[in-house]
Amino acid sequence: xxxxxxxxxxxxxxxxxxxxxxxxxxxxxxxxxxxxxxxxxxxxxxxxxxxxxxxxxxxxxxxxxxxxxxxxxxxxxxxxxxxxxxxxxxxxxxxxxxxxxxxxxxxxxxxxxxxxxxxxxxxxxxxxxxxxxxxxxxxxxxxxxxxxxxxxxxxxxxxxxxxxxxxxxxxxxxxxxxxxxxxxxxxxxxxxxxxxxxxxxxxxxxxxxxxxxxxxxxxxxxxxxxxxxxxxxxxxxxxxxxxxxxxxxxxxxxxxxxxxxxxxxxxxxxxxxxx
DNA sequence: ATGGTAGCACCGCTA
Numbered sequence: 001x002x003x004x005x006x007x008x009x010x011x012x013x014x015x016x017x018x019x020x021x022x023x024x025x026x027x028x029x030x031x032x033x034x035x036x037x038x039x040x041x042x043x044x045x046x047x048x049x050x051x052x053x054x055x056x057x058x059x060x061x062x063x064x065x066x067x068x069x070x071x072x073x074x075x076x077x078x079x080x081x082x083x084x085x086x087x088x089x090x091x092x093x094x095x096x097x098x099x100x101x102x103x104x105x106x107x108x109x110x111x112x113x114x115x116x117x118x119x120x121x122x123x124x125x126x127x128x129x130x131x132x133x134x135x136x137x138x139x140x141x142x143x144x145x146x147x148x149x150x151x152x153x154x155x156x157x158x159x160x161x162x163x164x165x166x167x168x169x170x171x172x173x174x175x176x177x178x179x180x181x182x183x184x185x186x187x188x189x190x191x192x193x194x195x196x197x198x199x200x201x202x203x204x205x206x207x208x209x210x211x212x213x214x215x216x217x218x219x220x221x222x223x224x225x226x227x228x229x230x231x232x233x234x235x236x237x238x239x240x241x242x243x244x245x246x247x248x249x250x251x252x253x254x255x256x257x258x259x260x261x262x263x264x265x266x267x268x269x270x271x272x273x274x275x
Numbered sequence: 276a277t278g279g280t281a282g283c284a285c286c287g288c289t290a
Contacts, residue, residue: 009290010282034290036283062283063290108290120289153290211280211290255281255290 001072001097001263002027002240005149005226007105007208007256011035011067015043017250021258022050025244028071029095030258033105033151035065042067058088066091066103066150082130083107085123097265099234104131104150113174121171124153128180135188145265146231148190151256153225154181157195159204160224172223190229193261198241207243208256216248228261237263 004027008014011032022030030052035042042057052069056077059065064087075094082104083089089105107127110120156178158164167173184190191197199205206222213219230238240262247257 013282034282063288110289212278214279 001029001095001099001265002260003029003031003101003147003149003228003263004258004260005031005033005103005151005228006258007033007151007226007254009034009036009254009256011065012037012041012043014252014254015046017247017252017254019046019050020250021244021247022047022052025258025260027260029101030069031091031101031103031149032067032069033065033103035059035067036062037065056091056093058091060088064088064105066105068093068101068103070095072096080134082127082134083123084126084130089127098145099265100144100146102146102148102150104148104152106131106151106153108153109171109177111171113169113171113176124171125176125180128154128177128184132180132183132187135184135190138188140188140231141233142189142231143233144231145233145237146188147234148188148229149227149259151225152181152227154178155223155225156181156192157201157224159201160206162204162206162221162223167223172225185229189232191232191235193228193230193238193241194224194243194259197236197238205243206245207259209248211255226256226259228259230263234263237265239264 054070057067073096078092091103107124109124112118115122155161161167207226209216209222244258
């Protein structure tokens with residue numbers, strides 16, 4: 001099973017990039033964030049024609065919005081109550097193969113990293129706390145195959161940003177955020193497959209490069225904001241992981257690039273007994 | 276120290 005996650009920064013503006021990516025990469029499932037479109041105007045057709053006929057969408061006007069498009073049928077679709085502002089920032093599907101897939105768009109948090117003066121930062125911290133609480137309180141079958149992906153808007157490790165010291169007081173890499181994200185991770189014993197399974201911690205790794213750089217490639221001031229986590233039941237199941245940096249160079253690119261993982265699943269474990 | 280870009284909505288907000 002191959003899963004992708006991509007903050008697309010308007011799915012209507014970039015539908016041709018999405019289809020180009022799907023044609024080339026052929027994931028079974030793609031999770032999108034920042035779709036920026038109400039459900040009635042979601043570009044379902046071009047995705048359906050590529051075989052992504054199963055679509056869970058949760059959009060809102062102008063901002064935020066998440067979607068999961070899939071070649072595998074869904075057993076169920078739900079969205080959690082993590083966002084006190086009522087934004088469209090989470091979707092959860094259970095796939096036909098029994099894998100539960102959570103797609104998150106964590107609030108960016110504004111510019112000032114102080115919850116007392118910046119309500120957007122306070123909201124981001126509240127959202128992450130709600131994630132930690134939800135997964136901590138969830139009864140867990142440790143063998144259950146659960147995946148969490150999305151734009152978590154936090155670059156947790158030193159080499160997830162271009163300059164650790166310089167970014168310690170920049171929203172996305174402050175200690176209060178990285179510690180909270182670590183709590184979310186501990187709450188379900190998640191494995192961050194990029195760092196825990198594929199790429200050594202001393203290597204720089206980014207999934208986002210600002211639009212505001214004159215030359216994003218030359219300055220290379222990136223951050224790793226987009227993540228794929230797996231529950232203990234899927235630890236070691238990933239056979240491939242990639243961050244598609246090349247797509248940042250496509251004409252009209254999103255500021256985020258897709259992150260992809262491939263899993264070898266044990267069919268027996270994931271099969272639902274016949275009704 | 277500052278300002279740089281992008282999308283959507285609508286003349287500012289969010290990222």
